[in-house]
Amino acid sequence: xxxxxxxxxxxxxxxxxxxxxxRGISFDIGPGEFAAxxxxxxxxxxxxxxxxxxxxxxxxxxxxxxxxxxxxxxxxERSDAxxxxxxxxxxxxxxxxxxxxxxxxxxxxxxxxxxxxxIKSRAHELLHKVGLKGxxxxxxxxxxxxxxxxxxxxxxxxxxPKIILADEPTGNLDSSSSREVMNMLLVLxxxxxxxxxxxxxxxxxxxxxxxIRMMDGVIEx
Amino acid sequence: MKSLVIAARTGFSEIRxxxxxxxxxxxxxxxxxxVFINAFSAICATxxxxxxxxxxxxxxxxxxxxxxxxxxxxxxAEYTPPPAFTYEDVLLLKRKMPGLYMVSPEARDWHDVLEYxxxxxxxxxxxxxxxxxxxxxVYTLRGRFLNWHDLENKLRVCVLIKKAPPPPGNSFEKSxxxxxxxxxxxxxxxxxxxxxxxxxxxxxxxxxVIGILEELPASKREVMVGYSNSKDVxxxxxxxxxxxxxxxxxxxxxxxxxxxxxxxxxEESLKLIKNFxxxxxxxxxxxxxxxxxxxxxxxxxKSVKNSLMTISLGMLAxxxxxxxxxxxxxxxxxxxxxxxxxxxxxxANRGDIMLQFIVEAVLLGxxxxxxxxxxxxxxxxxxxxxxxxxxxxxxPWIPLVxxxxxxxxxxxxxxxxxxxxxxxxxxxxxxxx
Numbered sequence: 001x002x003x004x005x006x007x008x009x010x011x012x013x014x015x016x017x018x019x020x021x022x023r024g025i026s027f028d029i030g031p032g033e034f035a036a037x038x039x040x041x042x043x044x045x046x047x048x049x050x051x052x053x054x055x056x057x058x059x060x061x062x063x064x065x066x067x068x069x070x071x072x073x074x075x076x077e078r079s080d081a082x083x084x085x086x087x088x089x090x091x092x093x094x095x096x097x098x099x100x101x102x103x104x105x106x107x108x109x110x111x112x113x114x115x116x117x118x119i120k121s122r123a124h125e126l127l128h129k130v131g132l133k134g135x136x137x138x139x140x141x142x143x144x145x146x147x148x149x150x151x152x153x154x155x156x157x158x159x160x161p162k163i164i165l166a167d168e169p170t171g172n173l174d175s176s177s178s179r180e181v182m183n184m185l186l187v188l189x190x191x192x193x194x195x196x197x198x199x200x201x202x203x204x205x206x207x208x209x210x211x212i213r214m215m216d217g218v219i220e221x
Numbered sequence: 222m223k224s225l226v227i228a229a230r231t232g233f234s235e236i237r238x239x240x241x242x243x244x245x246x247x248x249x250x251x252x253x254x255x256v257f258i259n260a261f262s263a264i265c266a267t268x269x270x271x272x273x274x275x276x277x278x279x280x281x282x283x284x285x286x287x288x289x290x291x292x293x294x295x296x297x298a299e300y301t302p303p304p305a306f307t308y309e310d311v312l313l314l315k316r317k318m319p320g321l322y323m324v325s326p327e328a329r330d331w332h333d334v335l336e337y338x339x340x341x342x343x344x345x346x347x348x349x350x351x352x353x354x355x356x357x358x359v360y361t362l363r364g365r366f367l368n369w370h371d372l373e374n375k376l377r378v379c380v381l382i383k384k385a386p387p388p389p390g391n392s393f394e395k396s397x398x399x400x401x402x403x404x405x406x407x408x409x410x411x412x413x414x415x416x417x418x419x420x421x422x423x424x425x426x427x428x429x430v431i432g433i434l435e436e437l438p439a440s441k442r443e444v445m446v447g448y449s450n451s452k453d454v455x456x457x458x459x460x461x462x463x464x465x466x467x468x469x470x471x472x473x474x475x476x477x478x479x480x481x482x483x484x485x486x487x488e489e490s491l492k493l494i495k496n497f498x499x500x501x502x503x504x505x506x507x508x509x510x511x512x513x514x515x516x517x518x519x520x521x522x523k524s525v526k527n528s529l530m531t532i533s534l535g536m537l538a539x540x541x542x543x544x545x546x547x548x549x550x551x552x553x554x555x556x557x558x559x560x561x562x563x564x565x566x567x568x569a570n571r572g573d574i575m576l577q578f579i580v581e582a583v584l585l586g587x588x589x590x591x592x593x594x595x596x597x598x599x600x601x602x603x604x605x606x607x608x609x610x611x612x613x614x615x616x617p618w619i620p621l622v623x624x625x626x627x628x629x630x631x632x633x634x635x636x637x638x639x640x641x642x643x644x645x646x647x648x649x650x651x652x653x654x
Contacts, residue, residue, distance in 0.1 A: 055566060056648035076570050083568025094563045094651070098234050111568040113223045155567060 002163060002194045003029040003052055007061035010047050010217075021047040023217040024061065029196060029210075031162070034189040036205035037198045039214035045198040046167055048214070052196060053165045054082045066162075083112055087156025089185075091168035093148045095140040101127060101151045102136040108158040126154035130184065146177030153184055164188060166197040170204060182207060224573040228580035235553070235581055236588070242549060247589035249545030250631065254593025254623045255600065257535035258615070261623070262601045264528040265614040271521055279322070279356055279480040281487040282513035285494070287474040288506060304502040305474035308461055311350065313501070314477070318493055322482035325353035326460045326475040330468040335407065335456070336422040337414070342406040345453055346423070348460030348469055356480050364417050364432035372459040377466075378431045379423070379458040383411045385436040407455050423456065426466050474508075487514055539626055542589070543634035550582045550638035561642055562650030571643040578639035579632060586631025587624065594620035 008025040011018040021044045029035050037045050050056035051063060054070065063070045065081065073081065088094075095104050105123040114122075127136055130150040132143075140148050149169060156164055166185060170178035182204055189195045189209075197208060205211055213220040236243045274280070285306060311326050318324075328348040335344045354366045360382070371378050387398050399405070410416075416430045434457075463469045481490035491510065498505040554561070561574055569577075601615050 050648040050651075053566070054647075055562075055651065056646065076572075079565070079568065079570030082566070083570075088566045090566075090651075094559070094566070096560060096563065098238060107227070107564075108567040110223050110227050111564075111570075111573060159568065 001028045001064070002031045002033070002066060003027075003196070004064040004067075005052075005061065006063070008048070008051060008058045008063060009060040010044070010051065010056070011059045021217055022051075022058070025214075025217075025219055026061075027212060027219060029194060031194055032189070032192050034186070034195045034209040035197070035212055036208035036210070037196065037212045037214060038200055038202065038205045039220075040200065043214045044217040045214055049165055049167050049196065049198050053086050053088060054078045083108060084159050085161050085163060087153075087158070087161040087164045089149065089152050089156050089164065089166040089169045091171035093140065093145075093152045093172070095148055095151055095155070097140050100137050100139055101132060101143065101154075104140070104151055105154045105158055108155060112159050122158065123154070126157055127151070129157075130154045144177070145173050146180060149173060149177070149181050150184070153181070153188075157188070161193070163194045163196065166195065166199075168198055168200075170199070170201065178204070224569075224576050225580065227573070228577040229584070231577055232581035232584045236584060239553075242552075243585060243588075246546055246549045246585045247592050250539075250542040250586050250589030250627045251593030251596060253535070253539035253542035253630070254590050254620075254627050255597040256538035257532075257623045257626065258594060258597030258601060258619055260528075260531040260535035261619045262597075262615050263531055265616055265619070267524045267528060269614055271524070274517070277356075279482075280514055280517050281322075281481040281484050281490075282356075282517070283479050283481065283487075283491065283494070284511040284513060285477040285479070285498070285508050286511070287476075288509045302472065303474075304504075304507050305472060306477060306508065307471075307475065308464065310501060311475065311477060314494070314497055317497060318490070320482060320486070321479055321490065323352045323355040323478070323480040325350040325478050327353075327478050328460050328463060328469045328473070328475050329454070330463065332403070333424050333456075333468070335410075336425075337410065337416065337419065340410060342410050343403055344407050344423070344455040345404065346456050346458060346463060346468060347454040348463035349457050350460060353457070353478070356478070360434035360436055362432055362434055364430070366432050367457065367459055372461045375462045375465040376459065377426060377428045377462055379421070379428045379456050380432040380434055381411055381416060381430055382455050382457070383433055383435045384408050385438050404453075404455050411455075423458075424468070428458070484514065539630045542586075542627070543630040546582050546585055546631045547634040547638060549585070550578055550635050551641065553581070554578060554638050554642040558645060558650050558653035561645055562647050562653065565645075565647035566651060574645075575639040575643040578642050579635045582631045582635030582639075583628050586627045586629075589631075590624035590627025593627065594623050597623065 005028075006026050008022050009020065010022040011020045013019075025044075025048060037048065039045050047056065051058050052065075054065070058071070065085070068081075070078065070081075095101075096107070099107070102120075102123050105126055106119050109119040109122060124136065127133065130153055132147060132150055132154070135143065135147065140151065143151065149172075164185070169181055169185065173181060178201075185195055185197065186207065195208075197204075199205055211221075287303065287306070306326075308326060311324060315321070315324050326349065330346040330348070333344050333346050334341050349367065350372060351366065351368050354362075364380075366380060367378065370376070387395075402408075411433070417433050419430050421428050421430060458468075460469070460475065464471050479490075479494070481487050491512070494510065495505050498508055498510075502508070564574060564577075598615060598620050
C-alpha cells in the first residue's frame, strides 16, 4: 500500500481535554489511486492531509507510508521523505512571492541538492508541461490564480514524487481554471502518481476514482 | 552547500526587500564596530607609545639624588653638611661599572640671562656629560654635542635646544603653555637666528654655541612616561664648566641619571650602585635611588588595564548590536512563519531553516561590520587629523577583526531565533497568517 492509516487520532491542544480533530481513522490508498476526501468544513480533512503529508504528527494510531512506520521516523527522515516522495498543492498556492515562477519550481530540487544545470532544465521542462512556457521570469504576483496553481503543480512535481496531496486545489479558482487544474491532476494520476485531494466540490470529487467521505473526525464511507 | 546558496540568496533578497529594517540592523552592528575600532586603535597607540618610550628613554632607568629629608635633620647640635655626589664620583662610578649604558650628571640652574647680539633672554641651564645624549634623544643635532675633552678642560661651550611648536591643544592648554613658558623669548631668538658657532654670553660669561638640538615635532617624540629631563631646559653645557664658573655650587650634590642598559641586568646593577654608595659615602641613605623602571612598569600595567577596559566597552557595543540583530531576526521569523511552513512542505529540513536565518543574520552583521569598519577607519584616520586630534593608530588587521567579530556576534545572536524558526511545526507554520 502507498498510504496506510490505522486508527489515526489527532487532538489539538486547547480546553481541558483538547479538541479532537480525528477520532480513529483507518484506510488504505494503493499506488496509482486518485482519492478525493470530502466532507463539511471542520470535519478534519485538512488535518488528515497534513498527517498524510508528514506536516503534522498524529496523536495516536499508526501511519505507514510505502510500508514505513512514520511515527518512528525522525524529523530529518520525515523531511527527506516529504521532499523526495510527496508533492503539495495548496488552496492558497503558497508560492514564494519574491521568487520567480522558475525559482519557485527550482526550490525543492535545490533542497534535494541536485546539480544546478539539472535543476534549471527540469524546472523549464515542468513549467512547459503545465503550459507556462514564456512566463518563467514572472513572479507569482504577476500571474493569474490559475497560472499560480499551475506553478504550484510544477513545483509539486519537481522531485518526481510518487504522491501528490492537494488541499482544495481549486478553492481559489474560477470554474475554467478549476477544470484545467483538475484535468492536470487527472493526467498526472494517469501517469502513475497517487493523488489525494481534499475538496468539498462534489462534481470534482466525482471525477476521482475513489471517494472518502468524512464527518466529525471519522470516515463515513 | 546547496542550502547555503539558497540561504544566501534568500538572505540578500530579504535584506533588499526590507531596507529600513536592514539599515537599522546595519547601524546597530556598525556602532559596535566603530567603538571596537576606536578601542583597538587607542590600544595600538598606547603600545606604540610604550615602544617609543623604550627606544627613546630606555626602560632600565634610575636616578640618584640627594636625600633632602636628611639635609637639615642632624640630631647633633652642630650641623655637618651631608655628603654630596660630585663630578669625581660620577667618573668613579663610570670606571667601576663600565657596563652601564649611560651615566650623566644633571645639574640645573634656573633663570639665567643669555645675551646675543645685544638681546637678552631668560633661559634655564643643565649641566651634563657626553653620555646624556644617549638617552632622551628626541632631537636632530646640528654641529656637535659635548665631549669629554670639553668636560676635562671646563670649556665654555654649550648646546642650545630649539623647541618644536607645541602640539595642537584647546585654548586652556594654550594659555597654560604661555603661562609656564618663561623661555618664549629664547625660543623666538633661536628660531629666528642661526646661533651655531656664534658667541653668546650667559650671565656675563662668554660661551660658544657648538651644537643645536632641534626638537622633533610633538607626534614623533610623544612618550608615555614623561621622563625627559630636558623639558624646561634650553641650554646644555659641561657640568664641570658650570661648576667652575659658579653656575652650580660645588658643595651641592649632583643628580645622576643612569640607564643600566637592559631590563635583565637592572636589579644586579641596582645592587651594585647601592653598594657603591655605601662604600663611597658610608651611608646609602644619604641618597635616594629613584627606580624609574618600576614606574615605567607600573604605568605600562595601568595602560594595559585601561586597554582591557576599552576593549570590554567595544565588546559591550557589539553585544548591544547583537541583541539588535536577535530582535530583528526574531521579528523576521514571526513575520515569515508561513514561508517557513511552505519551505518545510516542499522539502526543507530543520537544518535548512536554521541555516537560512543564521545566514541572513550573519549577512546583516557582515555588511554592518564592513560599514562600521569603514566609518571607524575614516574616523581614526583622516577625520581626526582634520579636527586636529592627531591620527589614530590603525593597523589593517583591526577593521578585519572587527568585521569578523561583527559576523560572529550576529551568528551567536541569531542561533536562538533560528532555533525557534526551525522548531515550528510545518502544519502550524502553514496555518499562520
